[in-house]
Amino acid sequence: MSGTLGIVGVGLIGGSIGLAARKSGWEVVGVDRAEVLERAAALGAIDRASTLKEARGADLVILAAPISQSTRLLGELAPTDAPVTDVASVKMPLVEAAERAGLRYVGGHPMAGSQLSGVNNADADLFRGARYFLTPTERTDPEVYRRVSAFVRDTLRATPTAVPPEKHDLLMAALSHLPHLMAVALLKVASDISPEALSFAGPSFRDLTRVGASNPELWADILAANAPALGEALGAFAGAMAQIGSEIGNRGAIEERFRRARDAYEELGGILLERKGKNVELAVPLENQPGALARVTTLLGSRNINILDLYMRHSHTERAALVLTLSSAQVKEARAALREAGFGAEILD
Ligand SMILES: NC(=O)c1ccc[n+]([C@@H]2O[C@H](COP(=O)([O-])OP(=O)(O)OC[C@H]3O[C@@H](n4cnc5c(N)ncnc54)[C@H](O)[C@@H]3O)[C@@H](O)[C@H]2O)c1
Ligand SMILES: O=C(O)C(=O)C[C@]1(C(=O)O)C=C[C@@H](O)C=C1
Structure with a gap:
């Protein structure tokens, strides 16, 4: 499968998609600010600059701008018959906007990325082996699902995984959005102790706080879009911390907490999914x-x-x-x- 791919928002994720798509024979047109497109073309992430209007004629359109922008752009993209998807970290607002606009759309979300942003950090192999959520609803055209899932598998080399959009957003609140807020809170608690405290941190603190260095505007956007689900995850986390805190003097109870945590951690497996067998x-x-x-x-x-x-x-x-x-x-x-x-x-x- 190849043809013309329109990418709207050619940053870390859009640029990585562009690099992978061009490698597998797609013609890639990009919509973004002129200086971003110039850099994207120099890096090989797009063939040429385009406009939202021209992208309507592409064989596949992928919106990869920040969530609030992508939600708005879905409305501006219509009318078009092109299959449309997006990469936003929260799905319900996008699914609702695409359905309101009458687009032939299925939501998407790669479970791969980094704390870095912008096309300068794009990587053709970013999605290779990663899970890639697709969020069909009862209004999804099976042909659009098939095309997007084939693109994810054959071009991005990721593993498409279908999940309803509401469930996706609940899962992400606990698996991605809460951990980002935890990193922010941990960094604050340590910095508040003393000005030099952070310079003494070891591997455990670094492992837990890497994503505290993520793009502030992008994450304010993501968290606002998933506020209700995140509120529930934060409540559950605060409850768990209070409960565990009350058990600190009880060695047996804490040992049991760590045993359960180790079992849960082992369930995580590797980040990359492997295709086993046929x-x-x-x-x-x-x-x-x-x-x-x-x-x-x-x-x-x-x-x-x-x-x-x-x-x-x-x-x-x-x-x-x-x-x-x-x-x-x-x-x-x-x-x-x-x-x-x-x-x-x-x-x-
Ligand atoms: N960063 C991650 O780890 C990650 C992982 C999975 C999904 N996502 C999702 O991917 C999307 C993009 O994130 P990113 O990390 O690539 O951000 P980024 O900042 O690297 O790139 C966003 C790009 O969108 C462009 N843009 C902004 N408004 C635009 C508009 N109106 N029209 C066209 N282009 C516009 C920006 O100029 C920028 O080049 C977000 O929706 C995010 O939720 C991010
Ligand atoms: O690796 C990172 O830095 C990430 O934060 C990637 C990560 C995540 O795992 O939470 C962040 C946001 C995306 O929506 C998907 C993936």
């Missing part, structure tokens, strides 16, 4: 009606089953089949979950 295609017969796709992707997402690819196999009767590509390690669990929910699920040769 992938398998599973055909799921569906009534050909709106909402059917979302029911299947939501079900599998809720069981943490990665959909590596999907397409609709239409028939001349009213029933069509949704063909899913899954890792062979997850097929058994997927078939059981689908059958339990009343769907058929046949493995294709």
Whole structure:
């Protein structure tokens, strides 16, 4: 798959997408400030500068500006028939804006990045091996999902993972947004002790605070967009800290806390996902009606089953089949979950 790719916002993430896409044969046009585009062209992240209006004619459009900008730009991009996606760290505001604008859209979010920003820090391999969330809803066109997921897998070399947008935002509150705020708070507590305290910090403090050096405007934007879910995560964290704090004198209780934490940490595994074994295609017969796709992707997402690819196999009767590509390690669990929910699920040769 290749063609013309429009990237709106050619910074760390947009620039990294551009570098990877150009390497695999896409023509990349960029929309950003003139000086950013000049630098992006010099670094090989875009072929040429473009405009939002011209990007409407691309084969795929990716919005990679800060969240509040991307939300607004979705409205300005319409009308277009081009498949559209974005990379924003919070999904609900983007999904709502794209659906309001009537775009052929699916939300996206790479679980890769850094505390650095701007196209100067872009890297063609940034997404290689990483998880990449896609957030289809009942209004998502399966063909758009298929194209974006193929781009993520074949061009960015990441692993597409379908999850409903609301669930994505709840997960990110705990897995990304809370840790960023914790880094900010830790840095404040240590700096408040004495002016030289930070110069004495060792590896544990550095591990826990790296993302405190992230771009302030970008993170103010991300946290504001996910305020309700983040409020819940902060409440749970404050409760856990208070509880653990009350147990400090109780060695048995603290040992048990660390045992549980070590087990949980081991569950994390590596950051990069590896494809183990062969992938398998599973055909799921569906009534050909709106909402059917979302029911299947939501079900599998809720069981943490990665959909590596999907397409609709239409028939001349009213029933069509949704063909899913899954890792062979997850097929058994997927078939059981689908059958339990009343769907058929046949493995294709
Ligand atoms: N940084 C990360 O680790 C990370 C990871 C995953 C997703 N994201 C998401 O990616 C998006 C971009 O983040 P980034 O880290 O690449 O930021 P960045 O600051 O490096 O890049 C953002 C780019 O958008 C441009 N821009 C701003 N307003 C614009 C507009 N109206 N039109 C066109 N371009 C505009 C800026 O000039 C800049 O070049 C954000 O939505 C963020 O939530 C970031
Ligand atoms: O590696 C980092 O610096 C990151 O913060 C990356 C990270 C995260 O893991 O929280 C940050 C924001 C994104 O939305 C996705 C990934």
